[in-house]
Amino acid sequence: MGGLLDLTPEERATLDRLGERERSIRRGAVLLRENDRTSELFVLLSGNMMSYVLLDDGSRQILRFLFPGDLLATAAIGYSSSPETLVAQTESVVCPIDRVELLTMAQQHPRLLLTLVAIEQAERTALIDRLAGLGRTSARARVAAVLLDIRDRMRRGDPAIANSFVLSLTQEEIGDATGLTAVHVNRMLRTLEDDALIARSGGRVTVLNEPSLRRAANYVDRQATMDLSWMPAPAA
Amino acid sequence: MGGLLDLTPEERATLDRLGERERSIRRGAVLLRENDRTSELFVLLSGNMMSYVLLDDGSRQILRFLFPGDLLATAAIGYSSSPETLVAQTESVVCPIDRVELLTMAQQHPRLLLTLVAIEQAERTALIDRLAGLGRTSARARVAAVLLDIRDRMRRGDPAIANSFVLSLTQEEIGDATGLTAVHVNRMLRTLEDDALIARSGGRVTVLNEPSLRRAANYVDRQATMDLSWMPAPAA
DNA sequence: CGTTCTTTTGACCGGCGTCAATATAGGTGG
DNA sequence: CCACCTATATTGACGCCGGTCAAAAGAACG
Incomplete structure (x- = not known):
């Protein structure tokens, strides 16, 4: 804060x-x-x-x-x-x-x-x-979006994290977040891997092609960082 | 307020x-x-x-x-x-x-x-x-939920509204709210009507069987009315 | 009273769910 | 350290919900 x-x-x-x-x-x-x-x-x-x-x-x-x-x-x-x-x-x-x-x-x-x-x-x-995302994007996009979201948020806590990170979520959890079944999450991860957008080994995910992954995720960059500069400093 | x-x-x-x-x-x-x-x-x-x-x-x-x-x-x-x-x-x-x-x-x-x-x-x-709702319920449930939601919110502004109200939304708008196409919204409205949960004429919707409609909507009654009683009245 | 928006219905298709079988990993007690 | 057990991941076959495309009928509006 x-x-x-x-x-x-x-x-x-x-x-x-x-x-x-x-x-x-x-x-x-x-x-x-x-x-x-x-x-x-x-x-x-x-x-x-x-x-x-x-x-x-x-x-x-x-x-x-x-x-x-x-x-x-x-x-x-x-x-x-x-x-x-x-x-x-x-x-x-x-x-x-x-x-x-x-x-x-x-x-x-x-x-x-x-x-x-x-x-x-x-x-x-x-x-x-x-x-x-739930209402208007495909399963593939939603799964890609989760990966990017988690990566970005982990990075905020640890700037050392670059393109490789440990996704400590089960595929069932990803499914419950994206409105999909675990089975279909698995299929989508596979296609993302087959298309060389990501690599996986163990629980670790590596983003191989970030621009494409962002496009796949339908990533809307709302160029919105929080802005609290409108609050004047207190008088005393 | x-x-x-x-x-x-x-x-x-x-x-x-x-x-x-x-x-x-x-x-x-x-x-x-x-x-x-x-x-x-x-x-x-x-x-x-x-x-x-x-x-x-x-x-x-x-x-x-x-x-x-x-x-x-x-x-x-x-x-x-x-x-x-x-x-x-x-x-x-x-x-x-x-x-x-x-x-x-x-x-x-x-x-x-x-x-x-x-x-x-x-x-x-x-x-x-x-x-x-978007992640986990069927098209039928989402459409039913919109109907109930709109009815309830109109009623809050005008307690006279009972089971019949003018739904001033196009089916396209209902679709854009529920993550469906207008075509499929139409089909769902039809099935709700065929099952005698609602009636329609003109822009007017009448809820015929509220319990069933609520069940169809997967309506979660979170028994939560707002509660601000924890705020003490100001001292002076 | 045309023009455009909205609704309605049918035919068809594809994305995603379901079911099931197997593989792999992690964790636990002996 | 091993055997077992449960959770998780993976893949295939199949089916259905909801999307797409198209056409026609109302409805609204200038």
Whole structure:
């Protein structure tokens, strides 16, 4: 959150104090289940998590893969029960924030709260892109899009990652994220490999031809980096 | 926004002042185009609008049908250009709010700002449900879901609406919202009619068998009405 | 009262799901 | 360290849902 804005010492102090509490979650453990009562949101500090909903026929739609820095369970601001399930994919650490704290945060550090809202907007934009992808693109495009998305987000956490990365998702998970079956995900990965857009070995994926992969993914570059420069520094 | 919370006189006054500015939009006119620069968000005061994105093959994904009370273009909080296009489906009136005003609103009336954030959460939940619908349900279910959604949202604005309503959407628009072709939307409407779940005449749709229609739509009742009771009334 | 948009229906096809069989890998207890 | 066991990956055969193409009938609108 600090990277988006030049924080004043007071803002930074508040943020640091907020970040003191920590809760760790074991691999595979559920932080929050659909319809659970909830009154706090979380910031993912480390690890990987995902959110999903279950339909009554038992099928699962994965909503988002979560990386450090992401906000979790923000629905708590408007609802008392969670619309989604949150699960840790690896050992993870989150920082809980009670929603009542947001009120004082708004008052004392409005820029911090609005930064939080801005991050929500980024997630919203990501949801929009996923929606368009599910509604309007082919299986091949959706699978390619997941690969690029994961690669980009891993890179943000570790700039050393270039074109090769460990995709720690099962094909079933990719399917549940893209609205496909695991079998068909496998077929699509195969065609991407046969066409030399990617290479695979073990759990590792290497992007061989990024321009083509982007084209295959129907990648819309919305040239939108977050912009919070409109927020003036606080008076004192 | 008033309905969600018991407002203090000061809060109400602020809200009223904010709502003074108005802009009307002619039927079919574009309020904001994808990638347009923007620095304000809007509240839809009257009329119907919709938001969509275009993919580079020309196909359109409708993101949301907008009704009075909905927030528009909230991405302006985090970005300087719009991720989506906003179009008026009927003669509409919106109230613009410059994003800078949100800072003072946060400070002086934190409950108002958080109510706005909570409304955003409701939209996010709606997006989640749409995502799960697109990824995991049949064409028939998606069309049924649109009918129920539109009916429910029209009813919120006019409680007189019971089971019969004017669906002012073309089948092409329903298709662009559900990720289907207009042709197939037509087929699904026909089967819903043949099965006596709905009746149609002119642009008017009548729900004949609501339980069955809900089942057909895979309707997940997340028993979640917005809950802002956690926000204490301001001290003075 | 033509012109264009929308709806409707039929014929046909292809992308993706389903089912099933096998291979491979990871993890666990002995 | 091995044997076993379950989760995951892979591939083929086949079928169906929904897309495509085309034609005609309404409906809306200037």
